[in-house]
Amino acid sequence: MNIGRRRARRPDDWPSSHVRARSDLSDRLDFSLEPDEAAWLETHLGACPDCRSIEAAYAAQRLELRALRDRTPAPPRDLWARTSAAIDAESRFRDRRGRSSGTRPRRAFAPPAILATALVVAVAVGLLTSSQWFPGDGGAGSSAQIALGTAPASIASNLVAPAATEIPVTQKIAYLAKDQSGDFTIKTKYVDKVCPSSSSQPCNDVNPTVDRKITLDQAAATVFGSPDDARLIVINDPKSPNSGTISVVPLGSEPPPPSPTESPTVAASIAPSELPTAPPTATATATAGSTPSLQPASPPPTASPEPSDTASPAPSVAITPTPNGAIEIANDVVLVGQSAAYASSGDWFAFTARPVDESTGPDIFVWHVGAARANRVTNDHRSIFGSWVGELIVGSTLVDSVASDPSAPADLVPTSFVLDPATDVFTAVPQAGRAWRPAVDPTGRRAVYWAGSVRRLSSSGFVPGAGRLVLGDWGVDPSPSGSPIATSAAANQGTARHETTIAAGQINDWDARWDSTGTHIAIWIADPHNPSIGLLNLYAVNSFDGKIDLKAPLLKDAPAVAGYSISSGQLVWAEPPTDGAASGRIQLLAWTDEGVGTVGTVTGPVIVIR
Amino acid sequence: MVGALDTRIGISRGFGGRAAMSGSWEHDAAAGFVEELFAAHHGEIYGYLVRMLRDPELAADLTQDAFIKAYRNYNVLEKPENARAWLYQIAHRVALDHIRRQKIIRFLPWTGESHGSAPSTERLVMDAHLSGDLQRALARIPERQRAALLLAELHDLTGLELAAALGVSHVAARALLTRARESLRQALAAERKAEADAETAADAASTAGRDGQSGTAR
Numbered sequence: 051m052n053i054g055r056r057r058a059r060r061p062d063d064w065p066s067s068h069v070r071a072r073s074d075l076s077d078r079l080d081f082s083l084e085p086d087e088a089a090w091l092e093t094h095l096g097a098c099p100d101c102r103s104i105e106a107a108y109a110a111q112r113l114e115l116r117a118l119r120d121r122t123p124a125p126p127r128d129l130w131a132r133t134s135a136a137i138d139a140e141s142r143f144r145d146r147r148g149r150s151s152g153t154r155p156r157r158a159f160a161p162p163a164i165l166a167t168a169l170v171v172a173v174a175v176g177l178l179t180s181s182q183w184f185p186g187d188g189g190a191g192s193s194a195q196i197a198l199g200t201a202p203a204s205i206a207s208n209l210v211a212p213a214a215t216e217i218p219v220t221q222k223i224a225y226l227a228k229d230q231s232g233d234f235t236i237k238t239k240y241v242d243k244v245c246p247s248s249s250s251q252p253c254n255d256v257n258p259t260v261d262r263k264i265t266l267d268q269a270a271a272t273v274f275g276s277p278d279d280a281r282l283i284v285i286n287d288p289k290s291p292n293s294g295t296i297s298v299v300p301l302g303s304e305p306p307p308p309s310p311t312e313s314p315t316v317a318a319s320i321a322p323s324e325l326p327t328a329p330p331t332a333t334a335t336a337t338a339g340s341t342p343s344l345q346p347a348s349p350p351p352t353a354s355p356e357p358s359d360t361a362s363p364a365p366s367v368a369i370t371p372t373p374n375g376a377i378e379i380a381n382d383v384v385l386v387g388q389s390a391a392y393a394s395s396g397d398w399f400a401f402t403a404r405p406v407d408e409s410t411g412p413d414i415f416v417w418h419v420g421a422a423r424a425n426r427v428t429n430d431h432r433s434i435f436g437s438w439v440g441e442l443i444v445g446s447t448l449v450d451s452v453a454s455d456p457s458a459p460a461d462l463v464p465t466s467f468v469l470d471p472a473t474d475v476f477t478a479v480p481q482a483g484r485a486w487r488p489a490v491d492p493t494g495r496r497a498v499y500w501a502g503s504v505r506r507l508s509s510s511g512f513v514p515g516a517g518r519l520v521l522g523d524w525g526v527d528p529s530p531s532g533s534p535i536a537t538s539a540a541a542n543q544g545t546a547r548h549e550t551t552i553a554a555g556q557i558n559d560w561d562a563r564w565d566s567t568g569t570h571i572a573i574w575i576a577d578p579h580n581p582s583i584g585l586l587n588l589y590a591v592n593s594f595d596g597k598i599d600l601k602a603p604l605l606k607d608a609p610a611v612a613g614y615s616i617s618s619g620q621l622v623w624a625e626p627p628t629d630g631a632a633s634g635r636i637q638l639l640a641w642t643d644e645g646v647g648t649v650g651t652v653t654g655p656v657i658v659i660r
Numbered sequence: 661m662v663g664a665l666d667t668r669i670g671i672s673r674g675f676g677g678r679a680a681m682s683g684s685w686e687h688d689a690a691a692g693f694v695e696e697l698f699a700a701h702h703g704e705i706y707g708y709l710v711r712m713l714r715d716p717e718l719a720a721d722l723t724q725d726a727f728i729k730a731y732r733n734y735n736v737l738e739k740p741e742n743a744r745a746w747l748y749q750i751a752h753r754v755a756l757d758h759i760r761r762q763k764i765i766r767f768l769p770w771t772g773e774s775h776g777s778a779p780s781t782e783r784l785v786m787d788a789h790l791s792g793d794l795q796r797a798l799a800r801i802p803e804r805q806r807a808a809l810l811l812a813e814l815h816d817l818t819g820l821e822l823a824a825a826l827g828v829s830h831v832a833a834r835a836l837l838t839r840a841r842e843s844l845r846q847a848l849a850a851e852r853k854a855e856a857d858a859e860t861a862a863d864a865a866s867t868a869g870r871d872g873q874s875g876t877a878r
Contacts, residue, residue, distance in 0.1 A: 076838040080812075080819070107845045114794050115813040118711070125706035126720050130698055133724045137694065137731050141687045278733075440757040493804075494760040567828060593832075643831045 067094055071101045075108055216243045216253075217647040219640040221620045226266075226273055226657040234270065236262045236301075244640045244647030255638070255651045266299060266376075272385060272613060273657055276419075277396035283417075284376070288384045294406040296380040296424065298417070379417050379424040386412040386434065386511075388561030388574070388612060389487060393438045398471055399424075400443050402435045408508065414445050416471045427469060432512065436466070436488040436499070437564075443469040444497075446486045448504055448512065461503035461515045482524065483543040484517070490524050491568035496596040497524040498562035498573060501549060513558050521571070521598055522549035550597055559584075559612075566618045570641070571598065574610055574623075583626045586610035588639065604646050605639055690734040694727055697747060702727070704815055705751045711810050712755045714799060722758060726751040748817065748825035752807055759803050793855060797847035805840035812837055 064070040074083055074091045083091065095102050126132075224238040237259040245253030264282075269290035274283040282299045383403035390401035397419050404412040411431035417424035433447040448462035464486030468477045482488065486500040502517010522543075543549065552573055553560075559576035569591050576584040588605035589598035605621065614623035621639045639648040705726060709719035729750050737746050798806055804826070811817045811825055823833040 072842055073838050076841045077834065079841075080834075080837075104845065107848075108841050111841065111844055111848065112813060115809065118794070119814055122703070122707040123710050123716055125703055125723065126716075129702060129706070129720055129723060132720075133698060133727050134691075134695070136724060136728050137691055140728065140731070141691070440760055442761060493756075569832075593835075643829050 068098065068101060071095070071098065072104060075101070075105050079108060079112060216245055217640070217642060217645050218243055219619070219642055219647075221638060221640050223620075223622050223636065223638055223651060224275065225636055226264075226270075228657070232268050234264050234266045236264050238262075239651055241638055241640070241649060241651065244638065244649045246645055246647045253647070253649045255649045264299065264301070267295070267297070269293065269295075270657070274390060274392065274399065276399075277392055277394070280396075281419075283379075283399055285385050288406070294382040294384060295378055296383065296385070296401070296403075297376045297378050299376040377422065379422070380415060382406045383415075387487065388559065389435050389437060389489065391435075391438060391563075393441050394492070394566065395441055398438075398441060400435045400438065400471070402433070404431075404511075408511075411511065414443065414469075416443065418471070425471075427471060427474070432462075434487050434512075437490045437497075439468075439490050439492070439494045441470070441472065443471055444488050444490050445469060446488060446499075448486075461505060462512065464500065464502075464504050466499075483547065485522075486514070488524065489562040489564065491564045491571070491591070491596075492566060493568045495524055495568075496521060496591070498552065498571060500557075501543060517554075518549075518551045519553040519557055519560060519562075519573075519575070520544070520549040520551050522547035523596070548595075548597070550600065552600070561612065561614070563614075563616045565616050569593065570604070570616065570621075572605075572614065572616045572621055574612065574614060576612065582612050584610060584612065586614060586621075586623055588616075588621055590641075604641060605648075608637070690731050693734045694731040697730055697743060698727055701744060701747055705747060708748065708810060708815055709751055709755055711798070711814070712803065712807060713758070714795075718758070722754050723751070726754045729754065742821075742824065745817065745821035745824040748811060748815070748821070749827060752811075752825055753827070755807070756803060793848060793851040797844055797851045800847040800851075801840065801843040805836060805843050808833065808836045809840045809844060 064073075071091060071094045074087060077083060078088075078091070082088070095105065219241060221241045221244075222238060223241065224236055227235045227237050229235070238261075239255065239257055239259045241255050241257065243255075266282075266284055267286055269286035270284045271287035271290075272285035274285075276282075279301060281301055284297045284299055286293050286295045286297075288294065380403065382405060384406055386402040386404050390399070392399050399417045399419075401415055401424075402412045403415055404410060412434055413426050413428045413431055414433050414435045415424040416427050427443070428445070428447070430447055433445055436444045436446055438444070444466065445468075446464050446466045448464055450462060464484055466479045466482045466485045466488055468479055469475070482497075482499075484501050484503070485497065486502075486504055488497040488499040490497040498519065498521050500514050500517055501520045501522065503515035504512050505515040507513045523546075553575055556578050557575060558578055559581050561574040562571060564571050570588060571591055572586060572588045574584050574586045576582075585607045586605060586609075587603045587607060589600070589603050591598055608623065609626050610623040611626055614621065616622075619640055619642060623637055625635050625637060635650040637648055637650055639646065702723060706719055706723045709722050709726075710716055713719050713722070726747065730747060733750075737743060798809070801809075808822065808826060811822055817825055819830050819833065822837075823830040826833050826836065828836065
């Protein structure tokens with residue numbers, strides 16, 4: 051087997067000569083070692099009986115594994131019939147979807163991708179308000195500088211990488227540009243090289259962009275792109291006259307939006323006044339499925355995420371497709387937090403929102419591709435979407451605790467849950483301890499979360515209280531047995547969950563996102579005085595123990611506007627404006643087997659994007 | 661398989677470059693593409709999923725799921741020659757998604773209703789059919805390592821194909837394979853030791869029983 055060459059490791063790279071020998075023995079099964087390495091191995095084997103036994107074990111293991119080929123079970127005879135029928139059903143569903151809105155689909159057909167590129171295009175999360183980003187729309191650029199306190203350091207100083215020459219990459223970014231007349235253009239740029247920190251010259255990408263005009267609401271401020279590039283989800287600036295609207299804008303051959311006259315009553319409401327409220331005495335038990343009660347260590351909880359069925363379907367919300375084919379999937383809401391995201395399949399999009407009028411706190415909403423409206427899937431007004439694991443939502447809610455001084459406002463205790471949007475089955479996970487807004491890695495093993503209490507900021511908002519932003523164990527013990535972790539909040543959570551403190555102190559907001567492989571984690575922490583900007587760090591995750599080395603970030607404290615994107619091998623963010631400039635640059639950091647590098651790609655009034 | 665693949669490659673690409681084609685044509689092309697893929701590879705994909713999950717019925721369901729995903733995303737594949745690795749990649753992700761979902765559900769010890777916690781009849785049959793210390797050892801190692809070993813040793817995926825199927829770089833795939841071999845070696849050793857201990861205990865019990873019977877006879 052030709053697997054390719056790893057970077058040649060120096061002898062002192064290895065923890066021991068035996069580890070080196072084991073690696074060589076494994077490699078040697080697949081290809082010839084370099085002559086020097088082969089000679090070293092033979093010498094080592096000559097002096098190491100244990101290593102010789104390992105060599106024999108690997109060889110025997112291979113023979114035993116290959117012997118299993120003769121015992122391959124035969125697939126069921128009706129497998130093609132089942133598969134073919136399922137494909138036909140999907141095709142019919144898709145055809146129907148083009149004609150009517152239908153009810154909220156279950157695992158509905160997702161339109162084929164428009165891009166054939168192998169690049170993962172986790173799209174743009176541009177959380178820039180137009181007043182902060184576009185000149186003439188409020189001119190808040192200078193406020194960003196003031197709030198940040200210091201001028202952004204150069205990328206080279208933020209980037210921690212040892213390489214010395216340009217690093218070839220094959221990455222792609224896309225962003226929204228707004229011209230002086232207010233028209234938007236999707237610009238796509240292919241980047242073929244990045245520069246390591248040691249580069250003496252500024253590294254700017256000069257490749258041309260592929261442009262495509264798009265009609266968007268002038269108030270568009272936050273943009274999420276679907277993994278298949280089939281659509282944008284556009285959220286308007288909450289300060290604009292058209293605030294509170296979340297729209298889906300199809301790109302390419304997206305089927306037409308549902309007709310407002312065909313099935314308006316199936317639309318899910320997100321208007322708070324149209325939804326039932328949580329029972330005042332409800333516990334933190336979610337009962338949509340075979341769900342147990344959630345029992346915090348102390349006092350009975352008072353909040354309860356309710357299943358979506360209590361919130362939908364809602365009566366008569368008009369569906370209003372616009373001339374550009376956009377449909378409004380939510381109205382009169384404000385996005386809460388930074389964690390909105392598509393599921394990796396691209397079939398679902400989840401976000402947290404609260405009513406514009408702040409009449410209630412945040413709840414989690416889910417939109418399925420093809421659906422007319424987003425569904426509110428919690429109803430306790432204190433739930434926040436954390437992340438996806440596969441097609442399951444991981445979220446958190448808050449329960450009341452008893453203060454020692456009854457007259458003092460009590461902190462709230464976070465607790466997490468898992469929700470299947472396809473079935474509405476809700477599952478509490480108190481074993482996670484005090485974990486607020488967990489961003490779980492794609493393997494479900496580790497998560498970034500707030501380990502501590504939460505304070506009520508107002509009638510509709512919450513901020514971290516006492517505690518720390520940590521990286522800790524999530525669902526499953528990484529040991530081969532895969533046994534569940536049975537840590538409770540009562541135990542020493544920090545030790546039991548192997549928590550690494552990322553930040554502590556006054557933290558009002560953050561955005562933690564994993565790359566698609568779970569090998570890198572980017573963490574943006576908002577400036578306490580201006581939540582639209584903050585500092586961005588990127589860490590490689592140790593594949594053996596799931597930990598990060600805080601002292602060796604791949605990107606350190608890079609000033610960044612809220613809303614970045616991370617996908618396979620790349621991180622894209624926008625610098626805040628500096629020195630009176632209308633806007634900063636969009637930066638791309640890419641990592642490959644050859645190193646880590648970055649490149650500045652564009653300046654001007656743009657909404658971030660990847 | 662070539663026909664549909666060649667047709668599919670003709671689809672224009674790029675951001676916003678989705679092919680302008682009717683839904684029926686698209687369905688026909690995708691369905692034809694998947695049918696050819698299925699004919700060529702469904703047996704090995706099913707075999708891979710059976711070994712990953714040790715549940716034939718579940719493996720059949722997920723094989724079906726994998727081909728449906730291939731149908732949905734048929735125009736993502738750029739090179740027909742990569743179709744096999746691409747299909748394995750889909751199957752691998754489907755399997756891991758299922759395993760992760762089960763782990764999250766298993767994370768709830770008090771419910772007693774963990775989906776899949778009770779082995780199905782088919783799984784018991786499969787365990788009997790494929791029993792042995794090797795199968796048990798394979799089940800003990802982390803699933804990504806298990807996947808790497810199965811794909812490399814049983815399904816003959818080459819280096820770049822293996823990396824593509826696992827969704828990692830070729831260097832990472834190679835490192836994963838190294839760790840997998842070591843994990844399996846240790847797991848096999850543990851299995852065989854446990855087996856030997858059990859046999860020793862059984863022999864001792866049997867001997868004691870015979871001695872007891874002899875004593876009674878005397």
